[in-house]
Amino acid sequence: MTELVHLDVAAGVATITLDSPGNRNALSAQLRGELLAHLQAAIDDADVRVIVLSHTGRVFCSGMDLKESRGAGAQNQGVNEFPAILELIWSSPTPVVARVAGPARAGGVGLVAACDIAVAADDATFAFSEVRIGVVPAVISVTVLPRLLPRAAHELFLTGETFDGPRAVRIGLINSTVPAGDLDAEVARYAEMLRLGAPGALAATKEMLRRERPAALGAQFAEMQQLSARLFAAEEGQEGMRAFAEKRPPAWAVGS
Template sequence: MTTATAPLIGRTRARGVETLSLDAPATRNALSSALVGALAGALADCAEDSGVRAVVLTHTGGTFCAGADLRDPPHPDAFVGLLRRIVALPKPVVARVTGHVRAGGLGLLAACDVTAAATASTFAFTEVRIGVAPAVISLPLLPRTDPRAVARYYLTGERFDAPEAARIGLLTAAGDDVDAVLAPVLEGLRRSAPQALAETKRLLTARVLEAFDRDAADLTALSARLFSTAEAREGMTAFLERRDPAWAL
């Protein structure tokens, strides 16, 4: 007798808005190969479904996404494909965050068209603290955010809050009630013509897709190389063992 595997992506629909929920709270919605594949498949369904006007990407549990699953990380090519699918989807993708976001999860936010988070949410590019770099997520992130602020947070791995995330361009807006923040956005999308939305999104994402076309191969190779180094192995082992890595001063 086999046990059914719980779905990793929850799906609901209301008035043309499809809500996709990262639903692996036991791993803080870490980006495993299975979760990345399931989300990519759900987005592909939305792209083909004429009944979907827009997509909301949200989560269960207190963390939107903890970054890569260090026990079952996705192949860099698969993660690049997921980020590009969000950017190129012919329908707006809206991120709804009521928890914390780390590392690769910030790439998901950067790929979305509109992003909103609760004021209590926190954010951090933690890659440098485990011996790697925020390589692949730079594809959607660097064209959309303040370069000076991103330099600080990339290099230090320090945590920042939702108002700061909005200031630097990672978020569209932050507020105590994220659903109230998003209500006029979703209403506006429901009143917009599907073809007009698709073409307008194409205008808005042209520069981001240029970054994918130009840099994806090099950044994917960089990510794969860094994850195979001794420094990364020490950093990931230290993280899993809840201790400081050998290089910490």
């Protein structure tokens, strides 16, 4: 079986690369499993000072693999590992930098938000597209909402509108945007700055920053995963995914 996520370590930087461009780096079961394993391996490596989450292809991550989620029941609808991935990135004692060279949607935005620092190419776009296929941005809300301005969160979660990199910076989702040709240099700049910090101090600082966030992640993830599972299995969710696969408007959008 071809690996969909790669881990490379050089000069104290672990680069984890999503490499499933054929389905826009969607969060398939295989990709989720490999991503979780590589994240843990990078965190456990004492020589790794910075983790960079990157991708191949045009799209950073399109969210959950809807082909796998169609027809799935509430307890088996393809997101079981995803809260663990988000929590591992969020709570990693090693700083994590997102390198976003293309669109991020739904769960892909959740990955970006979970990272400590996120850098995007100028032409990258973002969207919380869940409501447009009849589901809720539930699980990702645990990492996204602490980043976003509240008014922007209401607007973008409810409308599903696509927004660009400069707006993503203004509302707190990402740190900076640069021309595509400068993206690697910008990521390297952040990685080098992070490498200047003492590993123990960085880990302690991250823990301190997490303490400033209200509520416990585990409890929120459990509640939001139940909500996500229920909506994926509901008729609107299944209809939305059928419509997506058949390249047609969902039933509730017909005539609107």
